[in-house]
Amino acid sequence: MTYSIENRDGILSFTITREEKRNAINDEVMDGFKEVIKTIQTHNDVRFLVITGKGEKAFCSGGDLSEFHKLQTEQEAFGMLSKMGDILYELATLRVPTIALINGAAVGGGCEIATACDFRLVANHAKCGFIQGTLGITSGWGGGTYLFESGIKHDYALKMLVDATTYEASKLYEIGWATRVFEGDKNVALKEFISSMEKIHPSVHHAYKEMKLRSWNEKNMYNRALEEIKLCAKMWESEAHNEAVNRFLNKSNN
Numbered sequence: 001m002t003y004s005i006e007n008r009d010g011i012l013s014f015t016i017t018r019e020e021k022r023n024a025i026n027d028e029v030m031d032g033f034k035e036v037i038k039t040i041q042t043h044n045d046v047r048f049l050v051i052t053g054k055g056e057k058a059f060c061s062g063g064d065l066s067e068f069h070k071l072q073t074e075q076e077a078f079g080m081l082s083k084m085g086d087i088l089y090e091l092a093t094l095r096v097p098t099i100a101l102i103n104g105a106a107v108g109g110g111c112e113i114a115t116a117c118d119f120r121l122v123a124n125h126a127k128c129g130f131i132q133g134t135l136g137i138t139s140g141w142g143g144g145t146y147l148f149e150s151g152i153k154h155d156y157a158l159k160m161l162v163d164a165t166t167y168e169a170s171k172l173y174e175i176g177w178a179t180r181v182f183e184g185d186k187n188v189a190l191k192e193f194i195s196s197m198e199k200i201h202p203s204v205h206h207a208y209k210e211m212k213l214r215s216w217n218e219k220n221m222y223n224r225a226l227e228e229i230k231l232c233a234k235m236w237e238s239e240a241h242n243e244a245v246n247r248f249l250n251k252s253n254n
């Protein structure tokens, strides 16, 4: 299994367990995300969703390039990108607070997943970034659109996208992307972070998340994210992307 789901006293944790691939997303992990979202939509006892990765090296390294590189055409790429794009939209519009517990690197789509969450708790050794530009593509799961609406100053958000590099945790906090930076045990950091929220009745949390949803509906977020996905699908079939992914996949052989 490439993921695990655990419900501990209403705190539902989704952990990607592909350490050897730096917790990259494949179809099975996507299906795990769908399962966890369905659980929240159908069970009233879930109070928080926590997303994290196994180990200390990576939260998530984005789409599994060794699997998704076989998608050659715009249409094939759109199928994969929109599948995860829909998941990210569902994640971003859940009625419970969502927390990305960033235990290590969050790059590419990994950074998009974290951006779609309400809160980002970042380990002090973790580096995060929208590195898609180095692959000749843009963000393709809606994360660029969500970043621009995240409340981060426009120039910081745009710089993060066009730099296409990773930032240290302290920088991520300075620009407002990281909610908190923690040192040591991630579970201790999580417990401390939710301790006051836990005392509040869930209906209050739901009401605030409804406010966010209304604002997202007004801002036409679903369709804006869809435009981002379509554009990325077009770029996916470019030679620049093809060459960059080949370079990445062949680096360990050089």
Ligand SMILES: CC[C@@H](C(=O)O)C(=O)SCCNC(=O)CCNC(=O)[C@H](O)C(C)(C)COP(=O)(O)OP(=O)(O)OC[C@H]1O[C@@H](n2cnc3c(N)ncnc32)[C@H](O)[C@@H]1OP(=O)(O)O
Pocket (backbone or CB within 6 Å): 020, 021, 022, 024, 057, 058, 060, 061, 062, 063, 064, 065, 066, 067, 068, 105, 107, 108, 109, 110, 112, 131, 132, 135, 138, 139, 140, 141, 248, 249, 252
């Ligand atoms: C598809 C959607 C698109 C989007 O919408 O955003 C994307 O997500 S594109 C994918 C973007 N991701 C990347 O480009 C991956 C970049 N990976 C890295 O930069 C690094 O791996 C890391 C995450 C910073 C970790 O570095 P490090 O700890 O030094 O590990 P290695 O680089 O040696 O990796 C170990 C192992 O894992 C494989 N790996 C890592 N990421 C991926 C990935 N996304 N897809 C497939 N495989 C991945 C890497 O190839 C190594 O494999 P081996 O050489 O076989 O050990």
